[in-house]
Amino acid sequence: MNNWYEALVRDCYREHDETCGAGASCGVRDDHVRNVYVPMALRDRVEAAEARIKAVREMHGPWEEPGHRVCRVCTAPAEWEETYRAPYPCPTVRALDGEDA
Ligand SMILES: [Zn+2]
Ligand SMILES: [Zn+2]
Secondary structure, eight states: OOHHHHHHHHHHHHHHHHHSTTGGGOTTHHHHIIIIIHHHHHHHHHHHHHHHHHHHHHHTOEEEETTEEEETTTSOOTTSSSOOOOBSSOHHHHHHTTOOO
C-alpha cells in the first residue's frame, strides 16, 4: 500500500476521533473511518488533483498561428531569434492524457 494512502487513513482516524460524537471510543470506529471518512478524504483528494490538472491543461491551451496550432506556453515568443514551436497538444498535455511524450 502506498505511503500517501496510509497517511490519509491515519489522518482520517484523527479526524474521526475529533469529529465523531463518540470520539475514539466509537463502537464502530474502524467501519466508520473506512466507510465514511476515507471515501470523503479520497473524494476531496481526487477533486483537488483534477482541479490542478484542469488548470495546467488550460494554461497549456492551443494558440492559433497562421497555418498551425501551437501550445501558448511551450511556444517561445516570435521575437526570439531561435523560436520554438510546440505543436498543440504539447508534451505537457500529452503527459496529462497519459500518453508518452
Ligand atoms: Zn464514529
Ligand atoms: Zn505546453
